[in-house]
Amino acid sequence: EVQLVESGGDLVKPGGSLRLSCSASGFAFSGYDMNWVRQAPGKGLEWVSSISSSSSYIYYADSVKGRFTISRDNAKNSLYLQMNSLRDEDTAVYYCARPQSATWLVDYWGQGTLVIVSS
Amino acid sequence: DIQMTQSPSSVSASVGDRVTITCRASQAIGSWLAWYQQKPGKAPKLLISIASSLQSGVPSRFTGSGSGTDFTLTISSLQPEDFATYYCQQANSFPLTFGGGTKVEI
Numbered sequence: 001e002v003q004l005v006e007s008g009g010d011l012v013k014p015g016g017s018l019r020l021s022c023s024a025s026g027f028a029f030s031g032y033d034m035n036w037v038r039q040a041p042g043k044g045l046e047w048v049s050s051i052s053s054s055s056s057y058i059y060y061a062d063s064v065k066g067r068f069t070i071s072r073d074n075a076k077n078s079l080y081l082q083m084n085s086l087r088d089e090d091t092a093v094y095y096c097a098r099p100q101s102a103t104w105l106v107d108y109w110g111q112g113t114l115v116i117v118s119s
Numbered sequence: 120d121i122q123m124t125q126s127p128s129s130v131s132a133s134v135g136d137r138v139t140i141t142c143r144a145s146q147a148i149g150s151w152l153a154w155y156q157q158k159p160g161k162a163p164k165l166l167i168s169i170a171s172s173l174q175s176g177v178p179s180r181f182t183g184s185g186s187g188t189d190f191t192l193t194i195s196s197l198q199p200e201d202f203a204t205y206y207c208q209q210a211n212s213f214p215l216t217f218g219g220g221t222k223v224e225i
């Protein structure tokens with residue numbers, strides 16, 4: 001069974017930093033690209049970042065470019081999102097999301113981890 | 120960036136009704152489109168991939184169609200468990216983008 005478990009969400013002040021983790025199990029993690037998708041309270045889904053299986057290709061939304069860094073450790077079956085210079089508008093539930101093979105359409109989602117940026 | 124415009128933003132329907140949700144891309148995306156269902160407090164769930172491919176375990180009352188710029192999700196006979204918010208997503212190019220969502224209400 002595919003499982004994605006996020007952790008690291010917390011309350012942080014504007015300008016602060018946070019590192020999210022996603023632990024993957026039930027599939028060959030090293031063979032899959034991965035995504036982070038977020039959802040602000042009461043709002044829709046917003047793609048944040050994607051990373052290819054070997055970390056060769058990395059993509060970011062303009063809203064987080066230069067502040068967030070996606071990475072992965074295939075030996076640990078883990079995906080990460082380093083979030084720096086956090087803003088109020090980064091407040092959201094952050095989902096780790098696995099795309100289907102050969103597409104960037106997500107077939108499995110984690111349960112999400114809540115990040116609140118507030119003074 | 121490819122904009123995904125969903126309509127309607129909300130729809131009121133009854134059990135047994137046929138519901139149609141549309142998603143329009145600002146430029147052609149082939150068939151690189153998915154539909155997701157999200158219930159309050161839960162992660163989204165993939166219903167349809169590659170525009171019309173029903174995912175395993177998803178009831179056959181859900182149908183996806185379209186290609187290019189215009190796509191449709193149809194629920195043929197609404198069931199109580201279908202009341203939720205539905206999103207489309209394009210995966211033709213980065214940045215990946217989602218539609219604004221359609222809330223299906225009683």
